Every structure is written in structure tokens, then in C-alpha cells.
Amino acid sequence: MTDEFRTRMVELMPRLRRFAVALTGDLDQADDLVQETCMRALSRVSQWQEGTRLDSWMYRIAQNLWLDRVRARKVRGERVDLEAARDVSGPDGRDVVDSRLTLAAVSAAMAELPEEQRVLVALVCIDGISYKEAAEITGSPIGTVMSRLARARRHLHARLEGTEDTAQPTPPSKPGFSL
Amino acid sequence: MTTEPEDKMPDEEITDEMLMAYIDGDPELPPHRRRRIAAALPHSPALVKRMNSFIFTKGPVQRAFDETLVVPEWLIAAVTGEAKPAPKPRSRAGFLDVIRTARWRTVAMAAVGAMLIAGPAGWLLSEAMRNSSVDLDARGVMAAGSLRTALETTPSGTKVDVGAGVGLSPKATFANVHDQWCRQYVLTYRGDLEAPGLACRESGGNWRVLLQEAARPASPPGTILGSGQGLPVNPEGEAFDLYRDQLRKGNTLTADEERRLLREDRWTRKP
Numbered sequence: 001m002t003d004e005f006r007t008r009m010v011e012l013m014p015r016l017r018r019f020a021v022a023l024t025g026d027l028d029q030a031d032d033l034v035q036e037t038c039m040r041a042l043s044r045v046s047q048w049q050e051g052t053r054l055d056s057w058m059y060r061i062a063q064n065l066w067l068d069r070v071r072a073r074k075v076r077g078e079r080v081d082l083e084a085a086r087d088v089s090g091p092d093g094r095d096v097v098d099s100r101l102t103l104a105a106v107s108a109a110m111a112e113l114p115e116e117q118r119v120l121v122a123l124v125c126i127d128g129i130s131y132k133e134a135a136e137i138t139g140s141p142i143g144t145v146m147s148r149l150a151r152a153r154r155h156l157h158a159r160l161e162g163t164e165d166t167a168q169p170t171p172p173s174k175p176g177f178s179l
Numbered sequence: 180m181t182t183e184p185e186d187k188m189p190d191e192e193i194t195d196e197m198l199m200a201y202i203d204g205d206p207e208l209p210p211h212r213r214r215r216i217a218a219a220l221p222h223s224p225a226l227v228k229r230m231n232s233f234i235f236t237k238g239p240v241q242r243a244f245d246e247t248l249v250v251p252e253w254l255i256a257a258v259t260g261e262a263k264p265a266p267k268p269r270s271r272a273g274f275l276d277v278i279r280t281a282r283w284r285t286v287a288m289a290a291v292g293a294m295l296i297a298g299p300a301g302w303l304l305s306e307a308m309r310n311s312s313v314d315l316d317a318r319g320v321m322a323a324g325s326l327r328t329a330l331e332t333t334p335s336g337t338k339v340d341v342g343a344g345v346g347l348s349p350k351a352t353f354a355n356v357h358d359q360w361c362r363q364y365v366l367t368y369r370g371d372l373e374a375p376g377l378a379c380r381e382s383g384g385n386w387r388v389l390l391q392e393a394a395r396p397a398s399p400p401g402t403i404l405g406s407g408q409g410l411p412v413n414p415e416g417e418a419f420d421l422y423r424d425q426l427r428k429g430n431t432l433t434a435d436e437e438r439r440l441l442r443e444d445r446w447t448r449k450p
Contacts, residue, residue, distance in 0.1 A: 006258070010258060014248040017248065020249040035258060121236070121240075125237060144268040150196050154195070154232045155236045156232075157232035161235065
């Protein structure tokens with residue numbers, strides 16, 4: 001079980017690392033978080049139910065570890081050290097440079113988001129999981145997930161493109177929000 | 180058959196959450212809401228403007244993180260319990276690199292955000308921009324230079340080089356609901372990347388790019404590393420078709436009609 005679990009976990013590491021970078025805004029902290037998440041998962045492998053999504057389970061672990069760190073030490077500061085990604089080679093040198101700079105810009109904008117919005121951007125926009133899964137991972141109602149996510153995305157767009165935040169006129173609130 | 184009440188929903192009641200779900204391809208968005216949004220888009224610049232935030236954060240923002248999918252060997256070794264190699268030394272970006280690339284990135288991002296549909300890469304368009312093939316104004320992106328010439332002179336079904344390794348193949352010519360001529364096209368790059376788009380000719384003769392999907396290689400670089408796993412069904416193709424169909428008035432021009440418009444009328448004839 002452990003060997004198979006470890007193999008699946010390694011397969012997940014690229015996505016987990018991307019998720020961690022989106023949360024932390026820093027490659028070193030992200031790698032630490034990935035390592036700690038994997039170690040925590042290995043130590044609690046008996047709690048994972050075969051047949052359920054391993055990625056959701058590990059994202060939940062990573063998110064909780066990160067929030068613990070934030071609460072304990074206020075680790076997330078202004079620094080966004082993503083120029084370090086330069087040692088990543090790519091098929092086209094110019095593309096790598098463009099991509100890296102964009103990563104730094106996006107991370108700086110994401111640093112301005114509250115933690116609960118940033119984790120949703122990381123899950124839905126960057127990893128591509130559904131609102132429903134994001135709601136399960138974060139333990140929030142799906143309506144809350146969608147309103148936080150919409151707010152975060154408007155902010156990122158305004159921040160990165162210099163546009164105004166195009167928040168719609170707020171319609172009368174309806175109990176039991178749904179699509 | 181009864182009309183569903185949501186079909187008459189005013190634009191201001193199409194919430195940002197609905198627009199976001201539409202762009203993200205959320206399966207929970209009811210079909211009648213999807214149709215309602217698609218029908219409202221061609222007539223509501225305000226709606227398109229609101230939607231841009233969700234397009235932007237679905238494409239370029241996601242792509243910015245692609246490089247982080249490469250996991251350092253030492254980290255894998257640490258997790259698998261194998262011998263731990265030393266982390267690679269990391270170098271810093273050169274100042275000149277920042278200057279050289281920042282301008283193009285800014286232009287590309289502005290362009291992508293101004294369009295109705297963009298994907299995870301604005302790079303194809305930025306390639307065209309290097310060749311002065313597009314202009315930007317407050318409302319978005321206009322074809323210029325070789326791209327404009329290509330739109331005005333290239334028959335559907337043929338391909339022409341617009342510079343910087345980018346080719347343009349018009350697919351159809353039709354009139355839109357605003358009595359403008361429009362052309363649906365595909366931009367190609369390196370022979371194996373394609374990016375469908377749609378541009379319409381305004382009264383002043385400018386070609387405004389209304390739709391531009393991102394180019395997608397057959398095997399995107401991040402795929403083998405896990406990028407895209409768990410992604411919902413990509414709705415961009417569906418949204419593109421819906422938007423085009425809502426925008427179009429009348430039939431696509433036949434080859435003879437299109438030839439007259441390109442060579443004899445030179446786009447002066449009104450639809």
C-alpha cells in the first residue's frame with residue numbers, strides 16, 4: 001500500500017508544487033510545504049480512503065499546513081521571490097523569460113488577496129478543479145466559494161491589467177444562492 | 180411549451196458568479212442560463228467587460244504557473260526516501276532580460292484581457308505584435324499591418340503568412356447584427372498550433388478582433404507533468420460557436436460572393 005501510495009503521491013507532486021507556489025508566493029517556502037505535505041500524508045496514509053480523490057485529500061493537508069504557518073508566524077510577507085525559477089529550462093529561452101516574469105507579477109498580485117481567496121484561485125483557476133471540489137477542500141459552502149472566487153478574479157484582473165474592478169451592481173441578495 | 184422565466188432575465192441580473200461559471204464550464208450552470216448568457220453577449224459590451232476578469236484569470240494567470248510544475252530532483256528524493264541530491268544553485272534574472280520582455284508581456288496581457296475569449300497563452304498574439312500586426316485602443320485589439328491586409332485580401336480556405344512565423348487562414352465571411360462584415364479565421368504557428376479567431380470590420384475600416392482563442396499545441400508542455408489533470412471540460416469552443424452564431428446575421432458568403440467583396444467591392448459594399 002505504501003509503495004503504491006508513494007508512487008501516486010510523486011505523480012501528484014508537480015500539481016502540488018504549483019498549488020504550493022500559488023499559496024506561498026515563494027519557491028523555497030513552496031518546496032518546504034510540498035515536502036511537509038507529503039510527509040504528513042505518508043504518516044496518515046491509513047486515513048485516506050481508497051477510491052476517493054488523492055489530490056483533494058493532499059490539497060486539504062497542504063492548505064491546513066499553510067494556514068497553520070500563516071497563523072503562527074505570519075510568514076507571508078511582501079517578498080515574492082520567484083526570479084529563482086530561472087534555473088528551469090524550457091524549449092524556448094524567450095518563452096521561459098516571459099513566463100517567469102508573468103509568474104512574479106501574478107504572484108505579487110495574489111499576495112494582496114486574503115488567504116481564503118488565494119486558495120480558491122489556486123484550486124480553481126490554476127489547478128482547474130470544480131467549484132464543488134473546492135468547496136469540499138476548503139470546507140466552505142459552494143455559494144461562498146463562488147462569491148469569493150469572483151471577487152478575487154476581479155481583483156487580479158484589475159491589478160494585473162490596470163483595469164477598474166468591474167464589480168456588477170449588486171442584485172438583491174437571495175437566500176439559498178444558486179446558479 | 181412554456182418559456183423559462185430566466186430567458187427574459189435582464190443583463191443586470193446575470194451575476195458575476197453566473198458569468199464565471201459560464202467561462203469555467205461549470206456543469207452546475209443550467210443550460211437555459213448558459214443560452215441566456217450567450218444570447219446577451221453580442222448586445223452587451225458591459226457584460227463582455229465583466230466577463231473579461233474571468234477569461235483573464237482562466238488563461239494567462241494559469242499559464243504563469245506552468246514552470247512551477249517542474250519538481251526539483253532533491254524534493255522528489257526527499258519524499259521517496261532516496262539519497263538527497265543538493266539543490267541546484269539558482270541564478271537571478273538579468274536586468275536587461277526584464278527590460279526586454281516586460282514591454283511585450285504588458286502588450287500581450289492587455290490584448291488578451293480585451294478579448295472575449297482567450298486561452299492560457301497570449302504568446303501567439305504577442306508574436307504577431309512583434310510584427311506590428313495589431314493595434315490596441317481603449318476598446319480592445321485591432322488588426323493592423325500584415326494581419327489587416329491578410330483579412331482584407333485572403334480568400335477563405337487559403338493561408339497567408341502574416342509574419343513572425345504566424346499564418347492566417349480565413350474560414351468564413353459573414354455579416355453581423357451590427358451590419359459589419361466579419362471573418363472567422365485560424366491563426367497557425369509552427370504548423371502544429373492553431374488559434375481560432377473572429378474579427379469584424381468597423382465603419383472606419385478598422386478590423387476589430389472580437390474573439391481570439393489561445394493556440395494549443397497537440398501536447399502542451401505541462402501535460403506530461405500533470406498540467407490539466409482534473410480540468411473541467413473546456414468550454415471555449417462551445418462559447419466561441421455560441422458567440423459567433425449570435426453575432427451572425429444571414430448566411431456565410433459563398434465563394435463567389437466573397438470574391439466580389441474582396442476584389443471588386445473591396446469591402447465598400449454594405450451587408
